[in-house]
Amino acid sequence: MSKLILQSVLFQGKTQDILISGKKFSKVLRSLSERDYENADVVNCKGLAIVPPFYNGHTHAAMTLLRGYADDMPLMKWLTEYVWPFEAKLTAKDIEIGSRLAVLEMIKSGTVFFSDMYWKREQTMKVVKEMGIRATIGVTFAENLMSSQQVEDNFKFLKDHRLESDRVKLAVMPHSIYTVGEKMFKRCAKVAREEGYVLHTHLSETLKEVKDCKKQYGGTPVEVLDKWGILNDNFVGAHCVHLSEKEMQTMAERGAAAILNPCSNLKLGSGIPKVNALLNSGVLVGLGTDGASSNNNLDMHEEMKLVSLLAKVEGKNGCAEAVPAGMALKLATANTAFAYGIPAGVIAEGFFADALLLDLKNERLNPLHDLESNWVYAADRSAIHSVICNGKFVMKNRHVDGEEDIVKEANACALKIAGRK
Amino acid sequence: MSKLILQSVLFQGKTQDILISGKKFSKVLRSLSERDYENADVVNCKGLAIVPPFYNGHTHAAMTLLRGYADDMPLMKWLTEYVWPFEAKLTAKDIEIGSRLAVLEMIKSGTVFFSDMYWKREQTMKVVKEMGIRATIGVTFAENLMSSQQVEDNFKFLKDHRLESDRVKLAVMPHSIYTVGEKMFKRCAKVAREEGYVLHTHLSETLKEVKDCKKQYGGTPVEVLDKWGILNDNFVGAHCVHLSEKEMQTMAERGAAAILNPCSNLKLGSGIPKVNALLNSGVLVGLGTDGASSNNNLDMHEEMKLVSLLAKVEGKNGCAEAVPAGMALKLATANTAFAYGIPAGVIAEGFFADALLLDLKNERLNPLHDLESNWVYAADRSAIHSVICNGKFVMKNRHVDGEEDIVKEANACALKIAGRK
Numbered sequence: 001m002s003k004l005i006l007q008s009v010l011f012q013g014k015t016q017d018i019l020i021s022g023k024k025f026s027k028v029l030r031s032l033s034e035r036d037y038e039n040a041d042v043v044n045c046k047g048l049a050i051v052p053p054f055y056n057g058h059t060h061a062a063m064t065l066l067r068g069y070a071d072d073m074p075l076m077k078w079l080t081e082y083v084w085p086f087e088a089k090l091t092a093k094d095i096e097i098g099s100r101l102a103v104l105e106m107i108k109s110g111t112v113f114f115s116d117m118y119w120k121r122e123q124t125m126k127v128v129k130e131m132g133i134r135a136t137i138g139v140t141f142a143e144n145l146m147s148s149q150q151v152e153d154n155f156k157f158l159k160d161h162r163l164e165s166d167r168v169k170l171a172v173m174p175h176s177i178y179t180v181g182e183k184m185f186k187r188c189a190k191v192a193r194e195e196g197y198v199l200h201t202h203l204s205e206t207l208k209e210v211k212d213c214k215k216q217y218g219g220t221p222v223e224v225l226d227k228w229g230i231l232n233d234n235f236v237g238a239h240c241v242h243l244s245e246k247e248m249q250t251m252a253e254r255g256a257a258a259i260l261n262p263c264s265n266l267k268l269g270s271g272i273p274k275v276n277a278l279l280n281s282g283v284l285v286g287l288g289t290d291g292a293s294s295n296n297n298l299d300m301h302e303e304m305k306l307v308s309l310l311a312k313v314e315g316k317n318g319c320a321e322a323v324p325a326g327m328a329l330k331l332a333t334a335n336t337a338f339a340y341g342i343p344a345g346v347i348a349e350g351f352f353a354d355a356l357l358l359d360l361k362n363e364r365l366n367p368l369h370d371l372e373s374n375w376v377y378a379a380d381r382s383a384i385h386s387v388i389c390n391g392k393f394v395m396k397n398r399h400v401d402g403e404e405d406i407v408k409e410a411n412a413c414a415l416k417i418a419g420r421k
Numbered sequence: 422m423s424k425l426i427l428q429s430v431l432f433q434g435k436t437q438d439i440l441i442s443g444k445k446f447s448k449v450l451r452s453l454s455e456r457d458y459e460n461a462d463v464v465n466c467k468g469l470a471i472v473p474p475f476y477n478g479h480t481h482a483a484m485t486l487l488r489g490y491a492d493d494m495p496l497m498k499w500l501t502e503y504v505w506p507f508e509a510k511l512t513a514k515d516i517e518i519g520s521r522l523a524v525l526e527m528i529k530s531g532t533v534f535f536s537d538m539y540w541k542r543e544q545t546m547k548v549v550k551e552m553g554i555r556a557t558i559g560v561t562f563a564e565n566l567m568s569s570q571q572v573e574d575n576f577k578f579l580k581d582h583r584l585e586s587d588r589v590k591l592a593v594m595p596h597s598i599y600t601v602g603e604k605m606f607k608r609c610a611k612v613a614r615e616e617g618y619v620l621h622t623h624l625s626e627t628l629k630e631v632k633d634c635k636k637q638y639g640g641t642p643v644e645v646l647d648k649w650g651i652l653n654d655n656f657v658g659a660h661c662v663h664l665s666e667k668e669m670q671t672m673a674e675r676g677a678a679a680i681l682n683p684c685s686n687l688k689l690g691s692g693i694p695k696v697n698a699l700l701n702s703g704v705l706v707g708l709g710t711d712g713a714s715s716n717n718n719l720d721m722h723e724e725m726k727l728v729s730l731l732a733k734v735e736g737k738n739g740c741a742e743a744v745p746a747g748m749a750l751k752l753a754t755a756n757t758a759f760a761y762g763i764p765a766g767v768i769a770e771g772f773f774a775d776a777l778l779l780d781l782k783n784e785r786l787n788p789l790h791d792l793e794s795n796w797v798y799a800a801d802r803s804a805i806h807s808v809i810c811n812g813k814f815v816m817k818n819r820h821v822d823g824e825e826d827i828v829k830e831a832n833a834c835a836l837k838i839a840g841r842k
């Protein structure tokens with residue numbers, strides 16, 4: 001088994017040596033023996049601090065191709081006049097190119113995992129395998145956009161598929177309650193349960209969704225999904241902006257997780273997720289970015305800071321104590337990993353060896369009164385020196401192999417689709 | 422007069438040559454002649470785009486020394502147990518060191534101007550002159566913290582002081598309505614009017630401030646200041662979180678400007694500034710960061726994105742069209758410069774030659790459907806290649822002279838004050 005030693009890295013206020021064996025942390029907060037050093041790859045980390053990397057709980061990766069293509073307009077105009085016509089032109093190759101830009105951007109901002117709901121999953125899986133990070137890739141269902149043959153192919157894929165990489169998992173992703181009906185939702189849930197998949201869907205993102213659901217089914221999305229038996233501890237809902245406290249309690253009782261995407265929710269004018277109320281209800285809360293066409297980036301550091309800031313003005317009276325730095329960091333790291341069943345996001349023995357090395361010379365990590373506060377509230381991705389996933393460096397000294405070509409190819413691809421080149 | 426030509430820089434969708442003569446843009450969107458090139462310093466800007474830099478309308482620069490020193494606690498505990506005891510130990514030299522870290526951080530995030538309310542103004546002025554950016558430095562008044570001799574010295578300084586640099590101006594800065602009484606406020610306003618200074622003060626930052634003011638003076642801060650004749654077109658109020666529409670109208674009628682600091686307001690749980698309502702009332706709105714102890718950085722890009730996001734969920738119904746990218750950029754650039762009477766923040770002939778050069782290879786500026794949207798919503802300071810202020814480079818290829826030493830010195834200074842070293 002390969003061994004990697006991070007030598008003289010700052011962790012919990014002290015300079016330490018940390019041993020990674022294979023894919024996992026094997027010695028943390030303990031002295032290393034001479035034997036540990038035998039045949040180990042030793043990396044000098046003086047002047048660097050180690051923190052958990054980000055786990056992005058909700059994306060549409062290939063939509064980086066639409067970054068900045070249409071902004072600042074009403075949802076339906078945005079979708080019907082810009083997003084859908086653009087997406088209709090996307091080939092499998094385009095989705096590969098867009099996913100590659102997304103994964104590059106995520107690595108450069110310290111993210112080692114994303115949960116992706118999109119089409120042409122094989123292309124996105126290929127990119128993830130190549131680039132060394134983790135992903136849960138959706139087998140996506142949307143009745144309005146699929147033939148019955150495509151639906152059956154999806155279910156067959158979920159039954160037959162054997163994983164080729166321990167970094168890439170599948171999940172069952174019925175798009176939402178407004179695009180997937182009762183019968184198909186229940187079939188999705190059954191497969192997820194039987195095959196051990198996470199079930200991921202958009203949930204109560206907008207007031208319109210909630211209103212339409214009440215009209216169609218006589219209850220809110222949470223009420224209806226619960227009635228259908230969908231809410232379980234393998235359920236991960238994205239957005240969860242418009243929930244009553246009762247609905248939050250229901251989610252908590254069922255063990256369902258919520259992935260908040262505050263930046264996207266604000267940008268589209270959908271509303272402000274109530275993170276304090278969700279946490280108080282006992283719901284497992286993680287974070288995601290949503291797609292780059294409504295964010296407009298995939299930077300989990302921005303979500304982490306924003307969710308903490310919004311928590312402090314939630315409700316009638318502000319509260320500076322709400323979602324402090326350590327909690328915000330947990331939402332963006334361990335909580336999101338746990339929501340997807342991944343034992344990662346914690347720098348501790350037995351967990352997957354995923355980590356960021358931060359450059360302590362960065363002006364926004366100084367003065368160093370409190371590393372956690374500085375990382376969450378003051379710094380940004382420019383402080384990230386290196387990124388480790390599954391025991392291997394995926395970014396070293398701020399550089400990802402081939403990044404210039406990835407950016408160039410994606411730009412050419414997107415402008416061609418837009419008819420501008 | 423010195424000449425600088427930015428050759429082949431992307432501006433308004435086209436590659437152009439831009440001529441800077443001395444401190445100002447002298448040819449923009451026009452062809453340069455052979456004569457323009459004579460004795461000019463020509464910089465190849467291929468692959469770079471030019472955008473206006475940021476103007477930070479409200480800071481306490483030296484408070485970078487307190488970054489991360491105390492977070493996530495109630496305001497009074499934060500002030501009395503942490504901030505004030507720390508500040509009481511600050512020497513003039515410490516303030517110089519803290520200001521230098523602040524100016525470094527601002528340059529590295531694309532800011533070329535700040536309006537500073539703090540003590541030991543000479544030290545901050547010295548740093549600004551050295552480092553090549555602009556500032557409006559406050560002559561600060563707070564009755565509870567000053568002897569009558571200090572007050573008289575302040576007024577004398579405002580009368581006597583002659584500017585040593587065209588980049589550094591003074592302003593009269595009575596701290597707030599809860600620390601400066603009627604008589605002194607009126608005297609401040611008189612000096613500001615007579616000597617042509619901006620008058621800058623904290624205004625309606627918290628609900629407590631408004632309540633206390635009503636109790637003490639029988640009206641809100643805006644009502645009381647207006648009654649005292651303070652609100653004029655040289656008045657710049659910081660924060661402006663808790664204003665009624667009527668108060669906004671009063672400010673607009675008087676020509677008073679508002680500097681919003683959304684990140685700080687959220688972090689301290691003070692509330693969400695109502696940017697749409699202010700803009701609709703016709704108030705000149707700019708942006709600032711506040712101090713690094715309540716933000717916790719001086720990154721205007723974060724404020725720019727945040728103010729746009731918050732605008733889209735202001736009021737009962739979200740509106741994705743509110744404060745679009747171009748408007749957000751204007752608030753953080755020209756509007757803030759104009760509030761302080763500086764003809765800058767616009768890339769146009771006759772304006773001060775202040776600019777950012779953005780690296781078009783940056784992954785978050787791609788694909789390049791829309792540079793303005795990408796810059797405001799997707800990118801961050803890592804896309805800034807170079808910073809120009811007053812016709813001179815203050816950062817070139819991401820590097821500021823002496824930055825490592827500035828960071829190191831500030832860290833040592835702050836930890837010593839905190840008793841940790």
